[in-house]
Amino acid sequence: SQQGEEDPQALSIQEGENATMNCSYKTSINNLQWYRQNSGRGLVHLILIRSNEREKHSGRLRVTLDTSKKSSSLLITASRAADTASYFCAKSGATNKLIFGTGTLLAVQP
Amino acid sequence: EPEVTQTPSHQVTQMGQEVILRCVPISNHLYFYWYRQILGQKVEFLVSFYNNEISEKSEIFDDQFSVERPDGSNFTLKIRSTKLEDSAMYFCASSPALNSNQPQHFGDGTRLSIL
Numbered sequence: 001s002q003q004g005e006e007d008p009q010a011l012s013i014q015e016g017e018n019a020t021m022n023c024s025y026k027t028s029i030n031n032l033q034w035y036r037q038n039s040g041r042g043l044v045h046l047i048l049i050r051s052n053e054r055e056k057h058s059g060r061l062r063v064t065l066d067t068s069k070k071s072s073s074l075l076i077t078a079s080r081a082a083d084t085a086s087y088f089c090a091k092s093g094a095t096n097k098l099i100f101g102t103g104t105l106l107a108v109q110p
Numbered sequence: 111e112p113e114v115t116q117t118p119s120h121q122v123t124q125m126g127q128e129v130i131l132r133c134v135p136i137s138n139h140l141y142f143y144w145y146r147q148i149l150g151q152k153v154e155f156l157v158s159f160y161n162n163e164i165s166e167k168s169e170i171f172d173d174q175f176s177v178e179r180p181d182g183s184n185f186t187l188k189i190r191s192t193k194l195e196d197s198a199m200y201f202c203a204s205s206p207a208l209n210s211n212q213p214q215h216f217g218d219g220t221r222l223s224i225l
Contacts, residue, residue, distance in 0.1 A: 031211050042114075042201060042218040043153065050211055088153065095166050096141055096205065098214060100153040 005102050006089060012107045019076045021104040023089030024069075030092050032072050034063060037086045037103075046074070046087075081110045112136040116202050116217035123192055124225055131187045131220045133202030142185045143203040143214060144177065146170070153201065159185065189222075197224045 006023050013019050023032070031050045035043040047063045049056045049072065056063050062075040076083055086105050090098035115134045123129045135142050144156040157167040159177055174190045185204075189196055199221050203214040 033213055035216075043203075043216040045213040045215060048211065048213050090153075092211075096158055096214075097143070097155040097166055097168075098145075098153075099155065100145075102152055 006087070006104045008104060009102065010105045010107070012109065013079055015079060015081055015108055015110050017079055017108075019079050019083070019106055019108070021074045021087050021106070023072045023074070023101050025072075025089075025091050025099075025101075026070065027093065029067075030094065032063075032065060033090045033092065033098065034061075034072075034074050035088045035090060035100075037088065039085075043088070076106075079106075079108045081108050084108045112215075114202055114204055114215050114217035116200075116220050118220060119218065120221045120223070122223045122225065125194055126191050129189050129192055129222065131189075131200050131202075131222070133185045133187070133217060134183050135185055135202065135204030136206075136215055137183070139204035139206050139215070141165075141205045141207070141214075142177075142179070143205075144187045145201045145203065145216075146198040147201065147219075148195075148198045156187075156200075192222075192224045194224050197222055 033048045034046040037043050047058050049063050049065045060077045065072045086103045088100050088103045090100045117132045142159040145153050147153045155168050157171045158165045176188045178186050199219040201216050201219045203216045205212045205214045
């Protein structure tokens with residue numbers, strides 16, 4: 001199965017702290033994408049990192065990819081209460097379909 | 111910024127009835143997808159659609175499911191005879207090109223409740 005798993009399953013931090021979420025997968029990928037989902041809402045695309053890239057930044061977000069360990073991490077710096085959401089990694093292989101992980105529920109306390 | 115829009119936001123249907131979920135993908139996108147998320151579970155791929163035909167489908171997407179692009183803007187998912195286990199959030203997504211290194215843009219979903 002290509003399905004990956006995120007850890008931790010849940011993370012609670014104070015506003016201003018950094019949050020790190022990890023994602024592992026089992027088979028080869030073309031790219032790995034991170035999405036955010038607010039409760040009851042759709043999936044918002046955050047960052048796409050290609051298999052030949054090691055790190056990408058977007059604002060307060062930093063994503064790393066280690067293909068030798070088949071893992072990725074999402075770092076949110078200087079977190080805000082509005083960052084409270086579920087975060088998912090999704091892997092794209094030879095076809096365009098996305099295989100989602102189990103997600104990390106992030107709670108940022110004001 | 112262009113968005114994927116889905117209607118209705120919530121659909122309640124009796125078991126055994128047919129249901130059609132509607133999506134308007136982003137206008138210049140070429141690839142369309144349906145995913146579902148059962149409450150508390152992972153988002154699961156159902157089907158991808160390109161050039162007016164299914165390009166890939168999962169084992170969930172059995173004969174009860176069908177997709178259609180009836181005109182230049184809508185993309186629909188039909189469930190022929192709904193079952194209780196079809197209750198889930200259904201997400202439509204679209205992406206611009208064949209190149210798989212493109213993000214998929216998701217709608218807000220339709221919550222389907224089967225009674």
